[in-house]
Structure formats: structure tokens, C-alpha cells
Amino acid sequence: MSVDLWDGALIDAAIWHARSGDVSRQFRYRALYAALPVEALEADRLPLRPDRAGIWRLLRRDYGARDGSPLSDFIRDQLGAIGLDHCHTTLVTMPRGLLNGFNPVSFWLARDDQGLRAVLAEVSNTFGESHLYLCHHPDNRPIRRSDRLTGDKLFHVSPFLPREGSYVFRFDPGPGRFGAWVDWIGVDGTLRLQTSMAGQARPLTRASLRRATLRNAWQPLRVVGLIHWQAAKLFSRGVRYRTKPTQLVTRQSQATKTESTDV
Template sequence: MTSLWDGALIEARIWHGRRGDVARDFRYFATYVAVPIAAIDRREAPLAVDRAGLWSIRSRDYGDRDGRPLRDFIAGLLAPAGLEDADDVTLVTLPRSSGHGFNPVSFWLCRDPAADLRAVLAEVSNTFGERHFYLCHRPDRGTITASDRLHGDKLFHVSPFLPRSGGYRFRFDTGPGRFGAWIDWLAADGSRMLGTSMVGPARDLTRASVRRAALRHPFQSQKVIALIHLQAARIRARGIAYLRKPPQLSRRVSRVQGTDGKGE
């Protein structure tokens, strides 16, 4: 079965289910790639890295965006959290298509020498060009299993129809042969107001498989941003108030490690 750490194409089903003042599901499909960051740093991935391509990855789209190796960036976050040994990292992301790139969320999957998942860095972007990093790990820094639910505070404005308050609950399944990420937004009273998921089978990442996927979806990134704006228009048409974006907090990295709704 395909290992995400060897590289993979993920045929993902994306779902957003809003609850409370309006109930409307939002579903679409997208093909993500899982690429070891070492291959990105060496520019030896099966798809174009830092050069033109129907599908491509630009290293400056991730991390500090300062041109340094991605391994240096993630190591600088793992070490202070006591996760130095979780240094085998693969990036699950939406590739650029026809030169255009937008990633609502990318996941840095970090495993240790025993091949156990120990941390996940969720790199979240909004349509205003801002980003926040949620570093997810267990309180004991042990293996993250598919049944673990990790909690942390919501510190980043994403949707113009949801306040920057409450918390997130994360869950991950890293295969083999599949990938799943579930992120729920919880109101201050702990009730789930928005559920999201990204789930799909993984298959081998090769130049041939990337070429076939890119030819099927040459404008995938453009489609995703268009669908997000279309969904926003539908929600606004139902009379839901548009919330003005608050200034982004100076804190750009937060740790998600609680199992009782408390992060650090």
C-alpha cells in the first residue's frame, strides 16, 4: 500500500458542514499531493519544484517563505516542542496548477524513526493572504493515532461568517494507503458549529501519475478558490452577516496539544 512518506497522490473528498444559524453542506473533490520535504528541498520530486509546470510546487509558498530549506523551518518548530526525533516529514498540499496557487490548508506530517506519527503542522491560509500554523501533538508527545482528538484555541480568521473565537478539534489518519484530516470548529460552550474533513485514498506519486492528474485538472487551484467564493456568496444570500476581518494576531504559531479543549 502507498505510504505518504514515499510520495502520494490523494484523491480527496472535501466536506464542510456548518451548523447553528444555517445548515448547508459544502462538498468538492481535489487531488492533493504528499511530497517528502527532502525531495522538495533537493528539487527532485516527481512534479515540478520551483519551475514552471502544469502542476508544480513552489517552496516559497510554505513555511517562512524566505527561501531557506523547508527542513530548517520545520526543525525550528519541532525542537522547542520536544519533538526533535520526528524529523521524517512529508507535506500534503494542493499543488499549483497552471502557475496559480492557493492552499486553504497544507499538512506537514512528522514521524519518528519508528515510523510513528508524532506531530502534524497545519498551515492554514485565508483568502486575505494571511497564514497561521497550528502545531498538533499529544500532550505526552507520543504517537498520534487515528482515534486521537487534539484541541487548541482558534487564533486565526478564516471564514468571514465565523468569529475568531472558540477552538479547534483535530483528528488525523495517515494510512497507509489513505489520508484523512478532520477539523471541527467548536463554539465557546464546546458545541460543534462547523465540521470539516479531507479524506481519500492514496496512490503512488510518479511522473506519469502526476502528468495524468494534471491533464485531467489543469486549473484545479483556480477551481478551488472559485468554489470557496461561490459558497460564500450562497451563505451571504441566506442572510448571514459578513464579519469584518480583524487584524491578524502577532502570534503566527500555536500548539494544539490538549485533549480537554485546552491548547498551549
């Protein structure tokens, strides 16, 4: 029986990055994500509860307005701006572990009876900043697994990549799985970076969270270590280090253009 992300789930995700152009390089690792229905999360009906102590933690100040305010208010405001405030929402994210860690991207999924309508990608960098990319069709029709949603790259993520260019997003909301693919296209129109995060979903229970602790409790710190290890490799290969722009656009939603292609 498939696990519905809107009931709450754990996702055993495979993460993949592949860079081309100035240097060819790719790497893979695994990570545990949680799919958290926002309404149930705010009502404390899930095994993982916001702002509670524990091996796995989820803090409201890590998301949305970043001020500890209700997550449901934040996502309702974002979706209301495009006429989708009636949708049910689920937050797909990497919870904190035993110590503070780093979560590169979280995905807020919005759906109704017709299917997935929008995805808000909340991207963070290691400088403590974040940015929102709101992905949807101009007419808000359901997003299919074959749809490519495109938008300008507006946020400084890596010191080894320019801020310019564009993103191409693709999503698979299940049931029974979740997948997100984000490609970066350079200003010259060439594909420069491919990333994916995809995996099967399993039930979110107290028992499954306890079992996940054995393999994943230190994963936020592991992610930080992997990021710096890959950065050191790029630097050793002579890839240009780019300082963070002084004028940085943050906390702004970006609507996207779209095209549909078969896969």
C-alpha cells in the same frame, strides 16, 4: 500494495464542509493533493520539484517562513521546539496549477519508528495571511486515528465565522490513505462546523502527474471559485459578514490538549 505517504504519493481527496447553528449547509468537492517527503523534495528526488516551472508547481515561498528558504529548516525548527526534530516529515499539500490559486490548508506530518508524532496544520485565508497549528500529545506519544487533539481558534479564516472558539483535530496517516478532520466548536460549546479531507493514496510518478493534469490542472482556481460561490450563498441567506480583525495573530504555533476516544 499500500502506498506509503513517506515515499511520495498523490491523494485523490474528497473535501466536505458542514455548517450548523445559524444556518445549516454542507457541500462537497474533490481535489488532488500531493504527499511530499521533505528530505527528498529538497534533494530534487521527486517528480514534483520545488521552484520549477511546469503545469504542477510547488514554490517554497508558499510555505513555512514564506521567504523561499529551505522547507526542511522550517519544519525542523518547529518540531525542535517540542523535542521532535529527529522525526521524518512529509508535506501534504495542494500544488499550484497552471495559474496562481489558493491552498486553504497544508499538513506537515512528522513520524518516527513508533508512528505519527505531530502534525503541523498550515492554514491560509483569502486575505493572504497564514497561521500554524501544531498538533501533538503533551508527552509526544504517537497519535492514533481515534485521538482528538484540541486547541483554541486563533486565526481569522472566513468572514462568515467568528475568530473565537476552538478546533478539534483528528488524523489518519495511512498507509495507503490520508485523512484530516477539523471541527470548529463555538464559544458556547456547540459544534458549529465540521470539515474533512480524506482519500486514497497512489504512487507519485511523472506519469501519474501527467495523467492528473487532465482532471486537475485548474483546481486551484476552481477552489477559489467554490469558496466565493459558497460565500455568496451564505450572504444571500442573511449570515452576518464579519470584517477581518485588525489585531491578527499569525505565524505562531499552537500546541494542543488531547483526548483519546474510540471511533
